[in-house]
Amino acid sequence: MVVYGDLGSGNCYKVKLLLSLLNINHRWIHVDILKKDTQTADFLSxxxxxxxxxxxxxxxxxxxxxxxxxGYVAEGTRFIPTDPFIKAKMYQ
Incomplete structure (x- = not known):
């Protein structure tokens, strides 16, 4: 599993945090949004x-x-409730 992100981004940080909390082995590739690394042909692919x-x-x-x-990473873990109502509240 490879994650492309920038830890200066809250959205990237929360993914990194969950992967760490779940001890999921992954490779992190830093993408510098200030240098427009997300606009390269390789990244856009x-x-x-x-x-x-x-x-x-x-x-x-x-x-x-x-x-x-x-949602994908947390499926089947303690971070996704099994009770449908509580799960809906989580998504709220």
Whole structure:
């Protein structure tokens, strides 16, 4: 699992924090948003929207948007409630 992000971004930081809390092995690749690293052809091939964070799974599938990444990573852990109402409140 590879994450592209900039820890100066709150959205990237929360992904890094959850991965650390869950002890999920990952590789972090720093993307400097101030140097417009998100606008390079290589980065845009991962996320055409040019935004971070981006998660690349071992099989090559790509997720962007921090909340989508958090939901994927947290599925089946203590961070996603099993009760439907409490889960809905989490998303609220």
């Amino acid at each position: 991962l996320n055409p929207n040019g935004k971070i964070p981006v998660l690349v799974l071992e099989d090559g599938r790509v997720l962007s948007e921090s909340n989508a990444i958090l």
